[in-house]
Amino acid sequence: MDSIRNPQITTAIEHISESVFVGLCHIVGTSRLVTMRRDMVDIKEMVGNQVTTSDEWSGMLSGSHREGFRLEGSDVDYMIWPNNYRVIWKLSQTQYYNTQRQTLILCDCSDSPPGFTLLYLLSPSMDREIRGSCVRMNSRYYVSSSKYRQIMCSASLDSTPHGPCASRRIGAQEFDNALSFVCDFWPPSASSWIDRCHSWPQPHVADDIVKNGCHFVAIGHKLGRHEDHEWRISFSLAEQKLVYVMNHCQFLTYGLLKLFLTEIMNNGLDDEDKLLCSYHMKTAVFWVIQQNTIPHWCPQNLLECFWVCFKLILKWVYEGVCPNFFIPGNNMFLSKIHGVKQHQLFSRLYGMYERGFEFLLHSLYSLSIRSCIIDFLQNPENSIGIEDYTLISEADFDRLLFGETLRYYLIQKLDIQSCIRFRYLQTIEQMIESPILTQYQVVMLQNITAFVLQSTAFILHMGTYTLQNKLRYRADKISCYMLKLAAKFGCITDMLYIAMYYYKTLRYKEALSIIEITKVKLAQPYVMYHDYLNTEMYTEAVGGQSWSAKMRQALASDIRLDIRIHYIIELIPEQQSALQNTCRTLYIPPYILLYMLEILCYRQENTMRAQTALDNLQTLIDFEQRQLIPTINRDISWQILGICQQVTGNLQAALYSYQQSLKQEPFNKIQTATGMRIQEICQWNPSIT
Structure with missing residues (x-):
């Protein structure tokens, strides 16, 4: 591999290194994207850990997700x-x-x-x-x-x-x-x-x-x-x-080693045959950086950086010693890489080393970054700078940004007592005034605030059943205010929490009014939901605006129901089923909940409109519009269709929907509730099968 130092091919190597750098920016992430991911995780944990008390548990995200990777x-x-x-x-x-x-x-x-x-x-x-x-x-x-x-x-x-x-x-x-x-x-x-x-x-x-x-x-x-x-x-x-x-070149070198390990070294191997792991790759990068083996970590030097780390790993395998970065006396190869396995691994790695630059090129064209490298190399004049290649469009960056805010580990476990005592809100209030918050952390803090306000509003209502009318009235006012405030902080679909609350408190006309407003907003062609995004229309509608404005106008998310909080009575069996299976949250597509609430409200006074809403819900699910119903949410979607059919009296159709729910990926862990509802229908009408 020392041939890569041949002056005759230095320029070519630097150009290929740049192409790999660009490819890794697309797969691993640009510096801006990685920073955003880290900031999001940091602020979420700051909120969670500051509200915990001495007799509770603390936690932190670790490993590659905490470091900023999002590798498939x-x-x-x-x-x-x-x-x-x-x-x-x-x-x-x-x-x-x-x-x-x-x-x-x-x-x-x-x-x-x-x-x-x-x-x-x-x-x-x-x-x-x-x-x-x-x-x-x-x-x-x-x-x-x-x-x-x-x-x-x-x-x-x-x-x-x-x-x-x-x-x-x-x-x-x-x-x-x-x-x-x-x-x-x-x-x-x-x-x-x-x-x-x-x-x-x-x-x-x-x-x-x-x-x-x-x-x-x-x-x-x-x-x-x-x-x-x-x-x-x-x-x-x-x-x-x-x-x-680490600077971004060092981080991408670590990322390239991870890809090399996963897609070449360990590809097709059983777990017991995977001798090297990602932790060994990270340890090698740490040692190389600290020993100052490479004077310049830059895009033109990326392959050289990778090769130095590869040679260090080869040396460790030859010696049978991988020193822990913090405690060198801890040989991390001791229990796994020795004897025949050590010899076989060294022979394989040394064979790669002997092939040198040929091996590197062959490896690069076997990795998932292959297409990005080719796209870059098809511009031989390199008239476009690396910075331009690694830029992400405004719409795509927003999609990734909002995706991070809505990830399901947003709040690992909401603490009910902290909601009741307003500890979350007090913590958030203190953080908002901090001058060191990054722009990404402000977005995450807004999303957390909306979620906490919604949860607190429903928790307050749960505690009012035994109160006097005057106190119940005051609590209701506070809950309504919190839900409306959450809608100002959050995204379009956060309005559906208000509709749920109005339905729960028998204010059907108010609920239907909110539903109609939400329908109009969700119908806009520029609305972003999961990976569905019309980039051109999104950019034309909200391009250049603040992220807060974009959230309110153009972002839709799943409705998150904490299983310990009663939202509407019709979904309590599903929450109890999820609780039995240690699932913390139900995730419902917004259009599914919207039609459900519309059906439940209209059935009180307008059966024709209730049937129209039910037909719309049926059509939505039958046509399997994956941009509106992600695969992981199809279990709860079929379940809700069955619930709506059951409450409107169509038991045969409800039975079919529940059976379809059982056939989906059990993401929400509601199978117990589904079985209970099927049994209930069969008991009511034994002729239905």
Whole structure:
């Protein structure tokens, strides 16, 4: 591969490197797009973590999604830990805690491999999960990682163990919740990392990393004496901060290594045969940056950057040693890459190395960025600069921006008590005044505000059933005000929460008025919903306006119903079914809910109009308009059609709709409710089958 240094082909290599840079910007993301994704996640977690109390759980998105990647097929990694537990490295650190409020756990690394530890419980735990996870060794009680993992996974019906995580699937997306404990202190075994930080990262970044401590995740070393009970030291937060301070060429080099791993090295292999993982790629990039092996990380140098990282990985495989970036004594190859497998992997990698530039070109044309590279290279004069190639149109960027605000991990779990006590709203009010908010975080904060206002409004109404009329009237006024305010903060379809509330409180004419207004707004050809977007009309209608204005005028989203909050009585069985299956939210396409509310309101006074609305709903579902009903929402869409047919007396049609609902992808986890409704129809009229 040293042939790429041949002066005769330097220009060609630089041009190809630029094409790869452009291709990666389209697949991985431009610098602006990656920054936007990170800002969105950061503000969402700031809101969530600031409202939690000491006896609750905290969490953070980690892994590739937190770093700014949105690669197809990648898992969403999340770390969760109990707030009322803290891990310490030495007994003198107990002085920093109130032991009446927090239970302390002491690290015992004396008999564990580097990077791993046993966790010794210093005082009895009040939590059933922790007590059940303890094992007695040498007259001490240690929290066993394997027992803790087993207990936490069994508490969630649809979770299965996956490494240190409780893994669950929502639709096509895999979610890994890493079960962990938090430590406010930097590990003594990682002190050498501080001494290595001369040029990268900068001192203030290194200080911030050390100040924020580390985590412990529930997995032991496969070759350790106490594998079932050990915990691995996790530097997930530190790694996130390091990735954030990479320049974009460094980040794209990391992205190219991830693509190379997924689409070439591990393509077609079973899980047990995948010896290298994304974490090894990230570790290689960290080491190369810190050792200053490459003086210039730039688009023209991208292939050189990739090659230096590739050679480092080759060296590690040859030696059988992959040193952890923070604790070099932790050889991450030790339990997996050795013996025959190590020899086979090295032979394969060395064969690639020997082919040099030929291998690189062949690999690039095998990756998903192939078409982007070809498009760039078809302009041999390179009259268009790289910056122009990597630009995203206003409409496409808005689609990605709003997609981030509406992702289903927007608020991992809404805290009901925090809504009742207005802690969310108080936190948001404080944040709005912050001068350091980015423009992307303001958009996310608006969306969170709308969601919290809507949830709080319905929660308030749930608590008014036993109140006197005067207090109930005041609560109703507050709820209505919150829902109208949410519609000003949010998107077009947030008006449907007002319609739901009016229907719930028997104000059918007011509900129908809101529905008609929403219909007109949704009918505009420039409205954006999921991936459906008429770019030309969108740009003509709202181009150049603020994101707040675009949200109000041109954005539609699914209606999100928290399963613990009663919205309308007709959907309570579906919420209960989702709750039984540990699903937190129902997602309903806006047109589906709109027609449902119209049918429910009109059936009280105008059966002909109710039938017209039912026919419109039937047509919408029959024609499978995927731009209006995404595949993952078809289970709830057929279900709602069945509910509307049932309440209007067409039991045969309702039965068919419920049966169709069962045939769809069970994204909303409503099968129990569907079975119950089918049984109910058959009991009412045994002749229907």
